[in-house]
Amino acid sequence: MTEKLRDHHGPWFGDHGGVFMPEPLISAIEELTAAYDALRGDDEFWNEFHRLGREYTGRPSLLTEATRLSELAGGARIFLKREDLNHTGSHKINNVLGQALVAKRLGKTRLIAETGAGQHGVATATAAAYFGFDCTIYMGEVDTERQALNVARMRMLGAEVVSVKTGSRTLKDAINEGLRDWVAHTDTTHYLMGTVAGPHPFPEMVRDFHRQIGEEAREQIQTAAGRLPDAVLACVGGGSNAMGIFHAFLDDADVRLIGLEAAGDGAETEKHALSVGRGTPGLLHGMRTYLLQDENGQTIESHSISAGLDYPGVGPEHSWLNDIGRAEYEPVSDTEAMDAFSALTRKEGIMPAIESAHAIAGALRLGRALGPDAVLLVSLSGRGDKDAATAAKWFGLLDEGEQHVG
Amino acid sequence: MSANTRGKTAAAIEAAGGKALVAYLPVGYPDLETSIEAAVAVADAGFQVLELGIPYSDPAMDGPVIQAATQQVLDRGFSLSEVFQTVEAVTARTDAAVLSMTYWNPVLRYGVDRLAHDFAAAGGAGLITPDLTPENADEWIAAAEKHDLDRIFLAAPSSSDARIDRAVEASRGFVYTVSTMGTTGVRGDMDTAARTLSERIAESSARVGKPIARCVGLGISRPEHVADVLDYAEGAIVGSALVAALRDGGVPAVAAKAAELVTGLHSDPGTLS
Numbered sequence: 001m002t003e004k005l006r007d008h009h010g011p012w013f014g015d016h017g018g019v020f021m022p023e024p025l026i027s028a029i030e031e032l033t034a035a036y037d038a039l040r041g042d043d044e045f046w047n048e049f050h051r052l053g054r055e056y057t058g059r060p061s062l063l064t065e066a067t068r069l070s071e072l073a074g075g076a077r078i079f080l081k082r083e084d085l086n087h088t089g090s091h092k093i094n095n096v097l098g099q100a101l102v103a104k105r106l107g108k109t110r111l112i113a114e115t116g117a118g119q120h121g122v123a124t125a126t127a128a129a130y131f132g133f134d135c136t137i138y139m140g141e142v143d144t145e146r147q148a149l150n151v152a153r154m155r156m157l158g159a160e161v162v163s164v165k166t167g168s169r170t171l172k173d174a175i176n177e178g179l180r181d182w183v184a185h186t187d188t189t190h191y192l193m194g195t196v197a198g199p200h201p202f203p204e205m206v207r208d209f210h211r212q213i214g215e216e217a218r219e220q221i222q223t224a225a226g227r228l229p230d231a232v233l234a235c236v237g238g239g240s241n242a243m244g245i246f247h248a249f250l251d252d253a254d255v256r257l258i259g260l261e262a263a264g265d266g267a268e269t270e271k272h273a274l275s276v277g278r279g280t281p282g283l284l285h286g287m288r289t290y291l292l293q294d295e296n297g298q299t300i301e302s303h304s305i306s307a308g309l310d311y312p313g314v315g316p317e318h319s320w321l322n323d324i325g326r327a328e329y330e331p332v333s334d335t336e337a338m339d340a341f342s343a344l345t346r347k348e349g350i351m352p353a354i355e356s357a358h359a360i361a362g363a364l365r366l367g368r369a370l371g372p373d374a375v376l377l378v379s380l381s382g383r384g385d386k387d388a389a390t391a392a393k394w395f396g397l398l399d400e401g402e403q404h405v406g
Numbered sequence: 407m408s409a410n411t412r413g414k415t416a417a418a419i420e421a422a423g424g425k426a427l428v429a430y431l432p433v434g435y436p437d438l439e440t441s442i443e444a445a446v447a448v449a450d451a452g453f454q455v456l457e458l459g460i461p462y463s464d465p466a467m468d469g470p471v472i473q474a475a476t477q478q479v480l481d482r483g484f485s486l487s488e489v490f491q492t493v494e495a496v497t498a499r500t501d502a503a504v505l506s507m508t509y510w511n512p513v514l515r516y517g518v519d520r521l522a523h524d525f526a527a528a529g530g531a532g533l534i535t536p537d538l539t540p541e542n543a544d545e546w547i548a549a550a551e552k553h554d555l556d557r558i559f560l561a562a563p564s565s566s567d568a569r570i571d572r573a574v575e576a577s578r579g580f581v582y583t584v585s586t587m588g589t590t591g592v593r594g595d596m597d598t599a600a601r602t603l604s605e606r607i608a609e610s611s612a613r614v615g616k617p618i619a620r621c622v623g624l625g626i627s628r629p630e631h632v633a634d635v636l637d638y639a640e641g642a643i644v645g646s647a648l649v650a651a652l653r654d655g656g657v658p659a660v661a662a663k664a665a666e667l668v669t670g671l672h673s674d675p676g677t678l679s
Contacts (some may be wrong), residue, residue, distance in 0.1 A: 019542075020537050020538065020542060023561060026562075027566065069556035180469075283510055297514060299511075
């Protein structure tokens with residue numbers, strides 16, 4: 001192999017990726033592509049980006065060893081990459097600051113974005129406040145109900161939050177609605193895609209803004225554990241935190257890369273979000289990738305307790321890494337994820353986002369299989385404050401305090 | 407001979423003297439039988455080209471009226487066999503050229519060549535592909551040539567000259583001229599951007615040496631819009647206004663709305679307002 005996997009550029013990742021968008025949006029996408037191609041090698045741009053990371057986000061994020069959690073994972077050493085400690089509470093801020101800088105260079109005055117759990121919406125609304133952009137966030141009606149706290153946060157930050165009532169009323173429909181807004185306002189507006197999905201250049205650009213997660217962690221874990229990890233684990237919805245932490249390790253052939261997809265009610269049921277695990281290739285939101293679709297080519301609604309993983313597609317680079325066997329994608333059910341949520345909270349005093357709890361569940365499973373010699377690196381992509389109500393309901397903590405699980 | 411080289415859509419527009427009305431109606435809405443009757447009624451009212459929309463779960467280019475209609479069809483269960491049934495029934499009963507507008511994933515899933523074969527066998531004229539631009543269309547263009555189908559690509563006010571040239575070169579039937587930068591829906595005023603774009607397509611047509619009709623879509627709801635558009639384009643596409651009439655009053659209402667819009671065919675621009 002001559003090309004390093006790390007050096008791979010879009011628009012194509014094997015058979016996946018591309019630009020499948022209506023003609024009225026092509027000029028905006030071409031404008032963005034040209035701008036990003038120019039900025040890719042622009043030191044001034046990256047210096048500004050990394051300065052914001054240090055002075056606004058709080059980078060580098062910590063690496064924390066979870067020694068008590070290890071007891072539940074066959075004694076394997078588990079290291080958590082603490083993106084939950086970033087400003088706004090998740091990895092999403094990395095990409096948002098990068099794209100906001102790109103939008104400034106393009107002379108745009110308004111940011112629009114989709115959001116599932118609300119983490120990306122909050123991060124976008126935050127960047128809009130910081131840089132002085134107008135901001136509109138599209139969020140499925142189902143998600144506005146299960147993530148009411150984040151809706152309030154976005155409105156406090158000055159963003160308009162539009163509750164999307166079409167289709168399945170979740171993340172994929174929020175993207176459709178955002179794209180409709182963009183078609184009508186490309187002159188003034190940047191569509192700030194929140195994950196490594198959509199048409200080129202989004203999958204590559206969003207990955208590039210998150211790859212610092214893996215770059216930092218790769219150094220930190222060699223200091224802490226004296227070697228590279230046996231596996232890197234991250235949850236995958238669209239897959240941005242996973243691509244961010246995987247990227248630095250792509251050419252370390254001995255490091256397993258494991259994406260944990262949301263299995264909802266269970267991998268054997270029809271209520272899941274296993275785009276790689278159970279999907280077939282097709283088109284969604286401007287890209288070719290694995291997606292959940294029926295025999296008529298209609299997108300199937302995904303299911304997960306985690307709004308941020310409730311997406312029937314996946315970023316095209318993940319589909320490619322799956323096809324070439326470089327990364328593995330495994331299911332984690334709602335129940336397994338919530339057990340892991342409880343375990344990390346009780347054992348380490350760290351309440352993860354339910355999304356990130358899927359990665360914790362994967363680490364517990366792998367640790368038990370590999371035993372005490374294993375070193376596992378886990379992306380703790382977000383904090384769980386937003387999920388307190390969901391978790392309290394799941395564990396029955398609201399009516400009877402003694403109904404604890406875990 | 408001419409139908410085989412220029413296609414059914416161009417022939418229909420030519421037979422209308424270069425002033426054609428194009429109707430968008432969703433396949434299967436509100437039910438299969440009514441949708442067929444609605445399409446026949448619109449053709450009988452004087453529309454020369456029909457554009458049957460294939461319902462899709464993620465229609466990023468559709469406005470609220472059309473998405474609500476297609477979602478209703480999806481909710482009751484929909485398969486592509488309804489498209490072929492509709493095309494066959496409508497072509498048997500009218501002289502209109504019958505196109506389908508489809509997002510690309512349902513076609514990919516069905517099989518590009520298989521769909522082209524079945525669509526042509528049903529008597530269809532061709533496809534309008536809103537999220538398939540010419541650079542991704544090699545397989546489709548090959549299938550369309552094999553089965554003698556029209557392929558209609560979009561041009562937008564934001565398209566570069568080079569992209570307009572590519573749409574002109576790749577299209578057969580007409581170039582779909584997006585009149586505003588918004589998604590489909592009823593608008594109070596036509597966008598002057600449509601006239602400019604229509605002129606740019608004519609310039610492109612001369613530049614690449616390929617004559618092609620221009621049909622303007624997105625925003626037409628009244629006879630005076632039709633008259634205005636046909637002053638600078640060969641076809642006026644009506645979607646949401648007809649779908650709303652079908653929704654609110656069934657086949658009689660959509661027939662009446664179509665008849666009203668046809669009066670715009672026979673007027674000079676401005677005289678109806």
